[in-house]
Amino acid sequence: MNISSFQTEFNKIMGRDYFTNHVKPIRAQAFNNFLEEGLPNKNWEDWRHTDLKPIKEIDFRLSEISDAPAHELDITEFGLDDIHTIVIYNGHYQESMSSIPNGVRLISLSEYGEQKGWRFNEQKDSPFDLLNTAFMDSGFCLSVDKGVQIESPIRILFISSSENKIMVSPRVYIELEESSSVTFVEQHEGNSKEYLLNSSLIMGIKRNSRMCHIRIQNNSGNTFNIGNIHVHQDKESHYSFYQFAYGSKIGRLNLFTNLNGKGAECFLNGLALTCDHQHLDNHIITNHNAPNCTSSQNFKSLLNDSSSGVFNGRTVVSKGAEKTDSNQSNKNILLSKGSLMNSNPQLEIYADDVKCSHGSTTGALDRDAIFYIQSRGIDMTSAKALLVRGFVSEMIESISNKYIKQYVISKFDSWLNENTI
Amino acid sequence: MLNIQDLHAGVDNKEILKGLNLEIKPGEMHAVMGRNGSGKSTLSNVITGREGFHISKGNIEYKGQSIIEWSPEKRALAGLFMSFQYPVVMPGVNNTYFLKAALNAKLKHHGKQELDAAGFLKLIKEKLTEVDMDTSYLQRAVNEGFSGGEKKRNEILQMLTLEPELAILDETDSGLDIDALKIIADGVNRYRNKERSFLVITHYQRLLKYIEPDIVHVLIDGKFVKSGGKELAIELEEKGYSWLES
Numbered sequence: 001m002n003i004s005s006f007q008t009e010f011n012k013i014m015g016r017d018y019f020t021n022h023v024k025p026i027r028a029q030a031f032n033n034f035l036e037e038g039l040p041n042k043n044w045e046d047w048r049h050t051d052l053k054p055i056k057e058i059d060f061r062l063s064e065i066s067d068a069p070a071h072e073l074d075i076t077e078f079g080l081d082d083i084h085t086i087v088i089y090n091g092h093y094q095e096s097m098s099s100i101p102n103g104v105r106l107i108s109l110s111e112y113g114e115q116k117g118w119r120f121n122e123q124k125d126s127p128f129d130l131l132n133t134a135f136m137d138s139g140f141c142l143s144v145d146k147g148v149q150i151e152s153p154i155r156i157l158f159i160s161s162s163e164n165k166i167m168v169s170p171r172v173y174i175e176l177e178e179s180s181s182v183t184f185v186e187q188h189e190g191n192s193k194e195y196l197l198n199s200s201l202i203m204g205i206k207r208n209s210r211m212c213h214i215r216i217q218n219n220s221g222n223t224f225n226i227g228n229i230h231v232h233q234d235k236e237s238h239y240s241f242y243q244f245a246y247g248s249k250i251g252r253l254n255l256f257t258n259l260n261g262k263g264a265e266c267f268l269n270g271l272a273l274t275c276d277h278q279h280l281d282n283h284i285i286t287n288h289n290a291p292n293c294t295s296s297q298n299f300k301s302l303l304n305d306s307s308s309g310v311f312n313g314r315t316v317v318s319k320g321a322e323k324t325d326s327n328q329s330n331k332n333i334l335l336s337k338g339s340l341m342n343s344n345p346q347l348e349i350y351a352d353d354v355k356c357s358h359g360s361t362t363g364a365l366d367r368d369a370i371f372y373i374q375s376r377g378i379d380m381t382s383a384k385a386l387l388v389r390g391f392v393s394e395m396i397e398s399i400s401n402k403y404i405k406q407y408v409i410s411k412f413d414s415w416l417n418e419n420t421i
Numbered sequence: 422m423l424n425i426q427d428l429h430a431g432v433d434n435k436e437i438l439k440g441l442n443l444e445i446k447p448g449e450m451h452a453v454m455g456r457n458g459s460g461k462s463t464l465s466n467v468i469t470g471r472e473g474f475h476i477s478k479g480n481i482e483y484k485g486q487s488i489i490e491w492s493p494e495k496r497a498l499a500g501l502f503m504s505f506q507y508p509v510v511m512p513g514v515n516n517t518y519f520l521k522a523a524l525n526a527k528l529k530h531h532g533k534q535e536l537d538a539a540g541f542l543k544l545i546k547e548k549l550t551e552v553d554m555d556t557s558y559l560q561r562a563v564n565e566g567f568s569g570g571e572k573k574r575n576e577i578l579q580m581l582t583l584e585p586e587l588a589i590l591d592e593t594d595s596g597l598d599i600d601a602l603k604i605i606a607d608g609v610n611r612y613r614n615k616e617r618s619f620l621v622i623t624h625y626q627r628l629l630k631y632i633e634p635d636i637v638h639v640l641i642d643g644k645f646v647k648s649g650g651k652e653l654a655i656e657l658e659e660k661g662y663s664w665l666e667s
Contacts, residue, residue: 371471372509376523376579377497377530386522390513390562 001167001196003035005059006131009167012062013135020110022118023136030133037127049310049342050252050281055224060167060196063091063137067162073097078157078189079407085155091137091168103148104182109139112173125285126254128226132169132200141173144180144209153183153214153401158197160190160219167196174201176209176237183401187216188225188247195223203231203239207261210238214404215253217245218411221276225251235261235290242399243282244408246273246415251280259286259293259321269395270299273415274307274339281310288321288351295325300395301332302388303339304419311360314346321351328358333365333391335384335421365421384421422447422587422618423468428479430467436477437463439643445587448615452629453622454654455640456662461622462506464640465591468620469503470496483587498530502585504576506592511563516575519563520545520582527583548581551611553604570601577608588612589620594628606631626658639665 010031014024039056040047067090075087075097084101087094100106107115124130144150156172176182188197197219205211219225225248231239245251257266272280286295301309311330332341345358365387373383392412399405425443429436437460445451455461467474468481470493481489488496511519524544525535536544542559549558552574564572573593580588590609594602609619609632621632629637629651637653638645639662646665647653 366509367472369509369511371493372505372511373519373523374493375469375497375503375505376519376583377494377526378523379494379526380492382522382526383494386514386519387511390511390515393513393515 001056001058001060003038006034009060009062010134013137020113022113026118027134027136030130033124034127034130034134037130040127046283046312049308050250050279052250054250055196058165058194058196060165060194062135063166063168065092067164067166068092069094073159075157075159078159078187079410080155080185080187080404082403083153083155083185085157086140087157087159088138088170089159090162090166091170093138093140100142101150101152101154103144103150104154105143105145107141107143109136109141109171112139112141125230125256126228128198128254129200129228132171132198132228135167135169135198136171136200137169139171141175143175144177144182146177146179148177148180150180150182153185153404155185155187158186158188158190158199160188160192160195160197160223162192162195165194167198170197170199172199172201173204174211175204176206176211178206179208180206181210183212183214183404185214185216185404188219190223191220192223193220195219196226197224198226198228200228201230203229205231205233205237205239207234208236211240212400213239213241214399215241215243215245216408216411217243217251218247219251220247221249223248226254227252228254229256231255231257231266233257233259233261233264233266236263237261238264239266241266241268242395243270243272244411245270245280246411248280249278251278252283253281254283256285257287257295258289259295260289262290263292264290265294267296268298269398271392271395272299272301272309273412274301274309275304275419276307277305278307279309282312283310284313286315286326288315288317288324288326291320291322291324293321293324295327297328297330297345298395299330300392301341302335302391303332303341304335304421306336306338308340308342310342310344312342312344313358314348315356315358316348317351317354317356319350322353324351324354324356326354326356330360331391332362333388334362335365335388335419381421385416388416388421422449422484423620424482426480426482428467428476428481430463430474430476430479432463432474437643438467440479441644443638443645445618445620447586447618449636450613450619450621450632450634452634452637452654453620453640454624454626454637454657457624459640460643461640462591465503465589465620465622468589469493469501494526497583497585498527500586501589502580502583502587503589503591504573504580504593506595508564508572508576510565510567512565514563516561516563517541517545517559520579523579524582545582548578551581552578552608554578569596570598573597573601573605577605581608581612586616587618587620589622591622592624593621594623594625602628603631626654629654641666
C-alpha cells in the first residue's frame, strides 16, 4: 500500500459521518504525522528485521457495510464458546452476537470521546498507531468499575473473512478502575485471503487492579496483523500478558507497558509458532517510571520451514525508578535449517539500586536429549515433540484460567501435528 | 545375549575401538575397566546406537540379530538399556509423562496393554521406594535441579521401570557418595536374575565392591587386553593399568 492509496482511503473515511466531527481533526493530525514519517522501512532501527514490502505491494481498502456478515455467524468454530464475546467481523461490531459479563460496561468510541472531551491519550510510539488513529473504525471502551471483580473472562473476537483486500483499524480502550480485576482475551481468527489488521488497544489499569490479557493471533495465511498495545499502570496494579501467535504472513506486536505507579508489576509472555514463510515480530518495551516495580519479558519461538522471527525487547528503567526488579528472557528453537531468529534483548538503566537481568538463547533441539529419549524406546519424531512440549509447557501452564489453558494446549497440539519437526 | 565381534568403531575419521570382542550370556554381569580415552564411552555409545559413531568393521549381535543398523529406539524396545554417564536435563519435560510414554511405547511394542495414569502411578510409586526417592519426583522435570546422586538414581529407576534384558551402566558410580552408591548397587542387585545381563563400565573398582561382576575386561587403546574374574578388578586397583600396557 503506497502513500497515495492511503490518501485515497483516508479521504473516504473523512467523508463518513458516523463519527462526530470531533474525530476529524484528530484523524487529520494523525494522518499528517504519519505522512511525515511514512511507513517504516528496514533502515529504521526498530524495523530492521521486518520487511513490510508485502504490505506495501497490496492496495487495501476500508471495510464497507457490504463486508459485514449477511446473516448470523457461527462462532463456535473459533472455540472458547463459553466466554462472553464481543464480535468484530471485518471491522464491524456484531451486536446481536455479542455479550458482556455483568459488571463490565461497554461504550462506543464516540461516547467515550465525549466523556473525555475528545482529548484522546494520543499514542505515537509507532507509525501504525498514527495510522490507527487516522483510520480507527470499530472503536469502543470496556470499563470495570471500582472494586468490581469480573470472574468470567471477556473476549474480543476479531474475525476476518473476505475475498477483498480490506484494512481494519480497531481502537479499543480498556479501563480498570481501582481494585478491580478482569481476564481479557483478544482473539484474531478468519479465513481472509488478504487482510490488514492494525489494532490499537489502550489499557488503563488503576491502583490495585489486575488484568490478565491473553492474545491469540491465528489470522489466516496471507494476512497481516499489526497489534499495538499500550498499557498504563498505576500504583500496585498488576498486568499479565500472554500471546500465542501462530497466524498471519506477517505479524508484529508492539507492546508498550508503562509502570507509572509505585509497586506496579507486569509479566509479559509470548509464544510464537511459525512455519512456511511466516514472519512474527515481537517488539516489547517496558518502561519503569516509578520505584519498586517488577517486570518480566518471557518470549519464546518455535520456528519451522523458512519462517523467521524477531524479539526486540527493551526494558527502560528511568531515573528515580529505584528497587526495580526486571527480567528479560528470549528462547528460540529452530526446527529447520531455513528458519531464522533475530533476538535483541536490551536494558537501559538510569537508576541506581536495581536488579535487572536478561538472556537469550537460540538453537536447534538438543541432540543429546533426543538420543536420551530414543534410548528409552521412543521414536525420534515423538522425542522431538516431547522436547518441544517441554519447551512451551511452563508458559502455557502458567495461564490460570483452565478453560483458556486447555484451548491453548489444543491449538498447540494441532500446530505440532501439522508440522513435521 | 550380546555378541560383539572384531568391532572397529570411532568418531569422525578417528578409530577408537580397534578390534573388540565380547560375549555376554544371559544372567552375566560383565565389567569393563579402563582409563579415560581407552574407548569405554565409545563402546557404550555404539551398542546403544548414538549418532556420530561409525562402525568400520565387525558386528554387534543382540539375541542373534545384528543391531548395527537399528535406531536407538528399536534397540531399546528390543530390551537394551543404558544408564547414562551424564543424564540429560530436560526442562519442562515431566518425569511422569516421560517415563510413562517410554513404558507404554515398550508395552505397545510387545503387544501388551498400555498403562493408564492410575496404573502407572501405582507402578512408579513402588519403584521409587526401591531407589529411595520420594513422590515429589513425579512433578519434577527430567533431571532438572537433580543432584548428581539423584540423576543416577533416576537412571536406575528408569531401568527398573522399563525392565531391560541387557543394561549398560556407564560410569554409574562417578560423582556418587557412598550412600548413593549403595542404593544404586542394591537396586541393581535386586534386579539381577538368570535372564538379565549387565555391562558395567567403570573407571574404578569401587562400584564392583557392591556389584560383583562375573567377568572383568580391561580396555586399553580400543581392545580388551585382559579378561578375568572379579579378582582382576582388585588387582587393577592395586597395580594400576600400566603393567598391562605393551
